[in-house]
Amino acid sequence: MKHLENELLSDRDAEPFPDVKTCYLFGYNLLQFIGFTYIFTVLTYNCVKDVNYAFSNTLEIAGSQMLFVQLAAVLEIVHPLLGWVKSSPLPAFMQVTGRNFVLFIVVGQEPRLHENSMLLVLFLIWSSIEVVRYPFYMLSLLGKKSDVITWCRYTAWIPLYPVGFISEATIIAMAIPYYEQTEKFSVFLPNSSNMSFYFPWFLKIYIFLFFPVGYFMMATMSKQRQKALKSIQLFKKKRD
Structure with missing residues (x-):
């Protein structure tokens, strides 16, 4: 980020200052990146410090922060609908509503799930995905590109998406007997x-x-990955 700041300062005479929409989108992505980075860091720290405590107190450690960033993520459905970003609103709608349903309804309304150990796994998976996604968006808004971040953004989902889907399904399955009662x-x-x-x-x-x-989400990401990795220098050098 310091390097990007220096580049922006050096190029400010040659390039126009970003418009209000770009500044807003950059600020939004930066806020989400900070939020998910905090969640990932504090949960990882508590796992190293006392894994049993982390498993049973995930909501106490990072619950309010996760509620905030996931509530803010609703804007990712609004942005493409307004034409502010070029992506389709459907994948964002499916991801955000799915996560928020699990977080706010299934878990949030059943206290017996608040100490469920699967929450730690789920929160780590969600935050792991986002700590590479939001930097990619921020660089794109600035017209910059990092081969490493691009590769991580379009590769991290391969192991993380299936584990995330399984974790969400497991929590919902555990919730069914409680809601029957x-x-x-x-x-x-x-x-x-x-x-x-x-x-x-x-x-x-x-x-x-x-x-x-899950199939739709992973198929969409697979198509995007094939397109994105063709253009990055990281793989061109290896082929040469």
């Missing part, structure tokens, strides 16, 4: 709307949706 979010007949909704059944259907959604 409490009947929270379920609606039974008779009622004024003359309709019923059983939340545990919805969770079971939701787990099966991970297969097509």
